[in-house]
Amino acid sequence: MIVLPSRSRQDGESARTMPTFTALLRSLASLRLTLVLLAVLGVAILLAYQSESWRSWPLAVPLAALSINLLAAVGTNGIFRRQLPLLIFHLALVALLLLVAAGRLSYLKGTLELAEGATFEGRLVTTDAGPFHLGNLAAVRFVNEGFAIDYARGLRRGPTRNAVSWVDEQGRRRQDVIGDQHPLKIKGYRFYTSFNKGFAPVFLWAPERGEAQLGAVHLPAYPKHELNQAQEWSPPGSRAPVWIMLKFDEKLLDPSGPSTFRLPEKYSLVVRFGERRVELQPGQSLDLPDGRLEFRELKTWMGYDVFYDWTLPWLAAASLAAVLSLGWHFWRKFAAKPWDA
């Protein structure tokens, strides 16, 4: 309960405004309102579940209203002064809410692909970020050192073990094996391996003018697109589209037993350019109108999901505070009377 300061009686202005303000606060703090708002939130959650377009305002409005309701209650309802754990619990809920909101404004989610041996240079294939994303992804570097995945009978994917290396803040070269629930964490970004991975022919492209460049072309994901291991692409600076396809006869992943993701032992690369069709072995090359394309070797590529949300440790802390204070509150309440009904 708010006790009005005695000075307000002398001051005509605040004597009139303070009680109305208090009355307003009291009605905002209504526990009946809490129930209505919690029910509205329930409906909003169902809508958000149905459709992505319902995941911002329809959730934000009841949540904001609940926060106002709660803060008004904290200001006016004496129970929060008498019961500290209850107060901590409810404030932790507000903190969680604010953190989730901050997270939604500043998160980043994206995907990228890296061939074995290639370095991540800050570029993503797809990006989805909050309007105030302030991370420094452009400065993040790491190298995909290759991966291993075992499959059980029926092509059931086992753990992914992806070796990665990077240079840490102190300038030391670091290595780790990531995969599944073990992401690589650099500068607040978490890089997760994904089920997306495949083969990547590596080419040396020597244009007629300019320097030769080494690069990999990522074929569609394997084994997901097992039957479509082809890709159309143009060498850098070239206007000519080239169609390539990886050809091999082996059964790499055998559904009838355990197997391991690996490169085919015997393969060739079919290259179609205009009317021409040639099959290249590693080391062989092909002359195109504006340069020479050499097929160097076959490698693998790994697809990664990247996630950034600086609020994660704070969310964990607020959650912990919420559940501990909730436990404390009920412990105190129940310890006062015996359990056997």
Added chain:
Amino acid sequence: MSMERELQILWAAIVAYVLGGVLSIVGVVLRRHPERTVMGFLAAGLTLHTVSIGLRWARLEHGPFITMFEILSSNVWSLMVVFLLAYWRMPRIRATAAVVMPVLFVMMGWLMLSHPGEGFFPPTYRTPWLFIHIGMAKVFMGAMLVALGVAGVILLRRAGIGVQKFERLPDDKRLDELAFRCLAIALIFDTLMLITGAIWAQDAWGRYWAWDPLETWSFITWLLLAIALHIRVTFKPSPHRTAWLVVAVFVLGFVTFFGVPFISESPHKGAV
């Protein structure tokens, strides 16, 4: 050891549960108190059930968390553990077995109809979070089951069915207090389940929340629990109204646990 042997032991466990459950119902109807025998049957059932789950675990090298058969079996097991503890420690509410056991019979029947074949244990399940998360969920449902038993007695009495049959139980007001305590415990463990689930999802799938059906329905269940507790402090409802709230939370929790995995093939949509 073969799957047949595991199933035989499981059926034996179910027979023991059913005998214990039927005896407890008959006891209430005839106003007898065969409580030690009931406890003996339930404990025997639980022991056999533990052996059956253990054998399957050793054979498949993973716990009972994947197929509907496994989810039902491990939940019947954990609900029996919690209920047996309550039965043992709170002698005055033992007659609630007559309400609780039929719910478990439904689950056992469903268990017997579901396919005991092997499922796929995804790589993201190889983490202690699996046990922590599922453990919290099981305590939550266990607390709700005890609450349901108590609420059931309140409602039966009000319907005039069990006034004399349940006369040895405490009065409605005290049952109401007990149901409320169970709801409070349920809220704590439901909260822990959501938190640990979010931590695991962040690790396994790179996001702590993604509106998958199980996540969403669990959150709604949590919200309903909060609403139920708030209704209690706001309106101080009579015991039978609180009892209906308990039933509502239990039903929603039950549908979330066993209905949602039933419609999507893995416990969580993003799990594999």
